[in-house]
Amino acid sequence: MKTLPFLGLAIATWLSLSPSMARADEEDDLIATLQSGGSVPTRAEAFKRLRIVGTPKSVPALAAWLNDERLSQAARFALEAMRGPEATAALREAASKTTGMIKSGLIDSLGWRRDAESVAFLSASLLEVDDVVAGSSASALGRIGGAKALTSLNAARDRVPPGVARVVREALLQVAEGLIAAGDRQGAETIYQSLQAPTESGNIRQAAFAGSLHAAGDGIGARLHAWLSGSDPDALAAALQIAGESSTPGVNGMLAELIPTSSSAVQIGLVAALQRRGDVEAVPAIMMAARSTNTAVRLAAYSALGSLGDDSAVSLLLKDSTAEDPTLQLAARDALLVLPRGDVTAALVALVGKVAAPMEREAFRAIAARGEPAALPALLKLSRSENQDTCMRALQALGKVAEGRDIGALVELLADAKDDSTRDMVRGVFETLFERRRDTAGFDLNPIVRGLASGPDRLRHELLPVVVGFADARLVAVFRAVLKSGDLATRDAAAQALFAARDVVWVPDILELARQTSDAKVRSAAFQAVGRLTTDEAVTTPAAQRAEALATAYSMAASPGDKLTLLSAAALVPHRRSMEILGKAYAEDAAIKADVELASLLLSERMGGAEFDLVQATLGRLAAGTINPAVQTNAQALLRKLDSHWICSGPFRQEGKEAQQLFDISFPPENAADGASGEWRRAPGNADPARVGEVDLAGVTGGNHCVVYARTRLHVPTARDAVLAIGSDDGIKLWLNGSLVHATNAVRGLTPGQDRANASLKAGWNEVFAKVTQHTAGCGFTLQVLGQDGVPMADVRIDVKGDPR
Amino acid sequence: MNHQPSRISRRAFIRRGALASAVATAPMFVPASALGRGGIQAPSERINMGFIGLGGQGSGHLMGGAWTYIPGGYMARPDVQVQAVCDVRRERRENAHQRCNQMYADKFGKPGYNGIRAYNDFQELLARPDIDAVLIAVPYHWAASLAIRAMRAGKDVYCEKPVAITVREGAEVVATARRHARIYQAGTQQRSEYGGKFRLACELIRNGRIGQLKEVYAYRQPGAFHPTPWTSDASKPVPEGFDWDRWLGPLPWRPYNGEAGHALSGCFIGDVNWSPHHYDIIQWTINPDPAAPIEVSCEAKGPRTEDLVVHYRYSNGVVVHSTPYPGEPVGGEGGACFVGTEGRIAVDRSSIVADPPRVLHAPLKPSDARVYRANSMSGNFLDCVRSRRPTICEPAIAVYTINAILIGGISMILRRSLRWDPARAEFIGDDQANRLLSYTPRPPWSLGA
Structure with missing residues (x-):
């Protein structure tokens, strides 16, 4: 029997931590707190809460604290965001009665409230001798904006101390932005021009020039040209930054024309601006910059070429791909990788053999990294080069570029290879291709079949290690024919190749070799190969097939070493058959009993809840006692975690239907009146402590696009309404006592409680029936029973048998 | 050429360069003689x-x-x-x-x-x-x-x-x-470091390698500023040479009590320190319409703040959860797990993994869409200082991400669902939530000062 998670929570604690559950009379209580003379912490919490729930009703109580040295900021915090004129009036009133820091804070709040009625008060405060108050007033006026604020700021700009004058100028910039937003570009420009005076500081001038550009509209091109080619450094700096933003026609050409006559520092900015603007017409100008002797200019140009460049840049970039400066080298390599236009690969290929060796290496690197199929003919040709270095690099690149359709060409390469080194490299191309593609669907394997069946002996021998990299039925058949051939040398070569096979499909052949040999070392090598192949995580062969292969192998193993090799593998293959292998070993071989116990524990965990009865029995045996006490302890813990208290049936599939199409298709368990027909078994829980309560169906589905059903029983002592908090991966339908209460046809990961459904529970046992769809990746669901208040019900019991205990 | 290798600021250098360009008739570059010894510029x-x-x-x-x-x-x-x-x-x-x-x-x-x-x-x-x-x-x-x-x-x-x-x-x-x-x-x-793993994940996903992106697991709670005012007179001597008042700056004043790290306790809900790394990568990859509304909801798994789970729904249908992807350890170290209709990719500072694994084996093609490329964060910053080009994490990007975190934190404070309008930088129809978008700095450290 299990109770649902979180049932032990203290409801009172829960509610006290739920701020959104405001009481109707909460504000009155908070006001009373402020007025009662309570402790500072209590009042502080009241201010914080009134920030959220306060209304004009709270204003008098809050205003009383605005001039308090210790709590003014807290009271302001509550008032500043409150809607309505009452809060503004209270802030202004308090500001008029105080000085110094408190006044400065109050003025800041008036500014953020953008209170136009405060402009007169702020204009007066702007001229106060207290710089902090004057600065806050300037800032507030800038935020409020408008003609009156502008007049006050202009009047004060040359009368205030330097510290305040800086804020006044910032405020003027803000007023100008407000004018642009209101459509008054000319008004903004007037402000900006006044701030561009040579007497202003460089940073204010630069901001003013930037503002002028923002205000320029269609006239931006002329201003940009004037400032980019002019002599004012602040105008130039602003123009460089803004030039990339504008979409005004004609600007691109203007920027490009300026590059040749500009300094390096300006060239960098012009190139960056052209890159941002994204016009490919600028590429010739960028290419010119890319030939600069200045590293920073080249870096900027390479970055731009990566966005806009074409095959004309290949030679240039290739050169700096060999640069000693790692920054330059990386930038050039990066640009070569992503050059978006033209036939870049052809340009790279064309340079092979015509440039120095380091550049040639970089060319091959770029060809491989770009991975374009168009490179294949050239790479095949270069793979036959007399130049060993060129040949090797071409073959390396081929591994990245070749596809299944190119097998014939690769077989020819293998046949024509002049030495062992080249043959090894060609086989490496096959291996890389296999690693990249994993399966042979769409591969043209005929050239390999022909080569094995009727090729010269040397080619046949060379192809054998290639063949065992694939799991294609035709290749297997041809290979087996080779194994049976009368040619001893060929058979030996095939045997050696088999031990390096890459797919479990070759296991029967390996076992056959083991049967036929009397050499213990060969047998051990065979068993190790079987162990490796059946546990390779990259292999997609079903666990059943792999476990069966291990069972066969285990029946042939005689030495303790060979047995342990195979038992170690069995521990990693989650299947009933693996359990049986371990059970047999446990019963028959006392010498390796401790190892078998550990393997059984590992396998039980790896089963992920599948074969629950068998796993439960195994864990029960381990939990009762093991040679290694740690195994016993872990077995006990795992046993506790695995039982979800649900049972499940499935998977159910329909040809050609994906998960979301299966959602409304009824399979046998759903059609049965009692929902109990079909084969039902324990649904696995999750051993992860962070996922307790989750029904984990990933081990049940056995693949993608299917449906699994699950059911259990919930007991409540009294009838009541409840909220079902549901999570699922992927979609879920939920029935309660035969009635559908929830349906979400989703493709998603599981998050507990991601769906909610209302339900009426009857007193006693309630039947719960779920249908879960599996799209891809994980599969599972969670269910919590909550009260109407969102709190898990404490008296819910769950038991699949409906046991009345 | 007017350039002189003297100790002047770059701004002044630009001025001189510009002056030079006004009279130049041929390309002007910094001569090699201007470079310092030993590779020092x-x-x-x-x-x-x-x-x-x-x-x-x-x-x-x-x-x-x-x-x-x-x-x-x-x-x-x-x-x-x-x-x-x-x-x-x-x-x-x-x-x-x-x-x-x-x-x-x-x-x-x-x-x-x-x-x-x-x-x-x-x-x-x-x-x-x-x-x-x-x-x-x-x-x-x-x-x-x-x-x-x-x-x-x-x-x-x-x-x-x-x-x-x-x-x-x-x-x-x-x-x-x-x-x-x-x-x-x-x-x-x-975005720049860690061998480009995050950029790779971003580009693979943006180019549909896991099908249509549906969900993202962030492995981190978002958070928000929710300050407690000065409520205690408990204090300790301020260490010699530590300007406590300036350290506090805009925060509500309080006596020094020995605590002055990245933040003060009681000022924040959730996580605003590490979550920016996670959510930055997520936003980069989701590539949402920056002006489209975001729905954010807060789910209580228990009574503690740590038990709160935040969910975001973007206008393109992608849902982001603040939790880890069940059973996937990769993502916890600054990363995320992205789930699409045809697979998933999990990435963090140490690893990038995919299901099915072939997702990572098919290289990006030159024709695939790319994101801003930089291989050094400091290098990118300095390049942009020189070129005036926006950085890889310019203000609008950085603030879009921190806003996602802060609105999640506000949802945690209020424990309710909210709708966020990024264009207006406010919640839609929720005055209480909008009150939490700002605070009142302690004078003289207001934002306008």
């Missing part, structure tokens, strides 16, 4: 920098260290001249001051070099016209305020996360950068 080519905040992150940026991703720090870069260091802790300040001067003495072969100045008051550092850029690595509550002040003073800014602790602060960062035409880089180095 000429002073006029270097970017003059100041460093504000010299704790672990700040000193790591400055001088490097075993943990940092910048070998040797900015001190080792040939294109940077460190001019000033600043911290409110005298010990940190003087340690950095002494070490950096010694490093330059060794680097330039000038015994007794003392060109770097140390400041307790950042305003003195910002007032120096010769400083082009500052790196800000300060407690959370100072980040936006300092960045804004630096940009108003005409400095370009590299700012460590969290870049803002309220939505209002973030908006001011964006507005100030635009107003003053400044370069700004948020310290979300996962």
